[in-house]
Amino acid sequence: xxxxxxxxxxxxxxxxxxxxxxxxxxxxxSDEFRHLVKVAYTDDPHPRSWKQLKGPxxxxxxxxxxxxxxxxxxxxxLKDGVEVGPGIFCFDAPPDAVRSIAFGCRTTPxxxxxxxxxxxxxxxxxxxxxxxxxMVGGGRIELVDAMA
Numbered sequence: 237x238x239x240x241x242x243x244x245x246x247x248x249x250x251x252x253x254x255x256x257x258x259x260x261x262x263x264x265x266s267d268e269f270r271h272l273v274k275v276a277y278t279d280d281p282h283p284r285s286w287k288q289l290k291g292p293x294x295x296x297x298x299x300x301x302x303x304x305x306x307x308x309x310x311x312x313x314l315k316d317g318v319e320v321g322p323g324i325f326c327f328d329a330p331p332d333a334v335r336s337i338a339f340g341c342r343t344t345p346x347x348x349x350x351x352x353x354x355x356x357x358x359x360x361x362x363x364x365x366x367x368x369x370x371m372v373g374g375g376r377i378e379l380v381d382a383m384a
Contacts, residue, residue, distance in 0.1 A: 245340040245369065248351065256333035259310060268292045269311045277303040331360035338379055341369045 252259070254272060261270040268291065276293075277300045282334050295311055317325035337355070355361045368382040 245342040249338045251336040253335050258329050259332050264284050272308045275307040282362050292351050334364055336365040338367045338369055341371055
């Protein structure tokens with residue numbers, strides 16, 4: 237996770253409360269979006285013909301090589317978000333859906349201060365915990381408390 241998605245250990249990971257109602261906003265029982273879906277892993281996620289294509293399968297399937305990630309996804313229509321830059325959309329999750337922030341072992345002090353200051357100025361986020369990723373033997377990562 238850290239090397240693939242968090243800028244070679246220099247980024248952050250935000251832990252969310254997956255039981256928060258924001259993560260389950262289906263408009264109907266058949267709604268394929270607006271709720272958490274477990275990613276399926278397969279040796280061949282790409283169909284050979286258009287007849288084999290199914291919308292959700294395209295969005296929620298990855299190669300079996302990535303199964304260690306145990307990924308879940310939530311997909312929302314862009315019209316539900318706010319465009320903050322060309323082609324970049326953000327979706328406001330409620331503050332109580334955020335549990336913690338983990339800093340990568342290479343997160344710069346400048347980025348860490350910026351994030352901590354931003355959290356500190358929002359009373360609705362006072363419950364957010366901080367941790368830091370630490371490299372341990374065998375290339376494994378563990379999180380250590382980083383409140384101070």
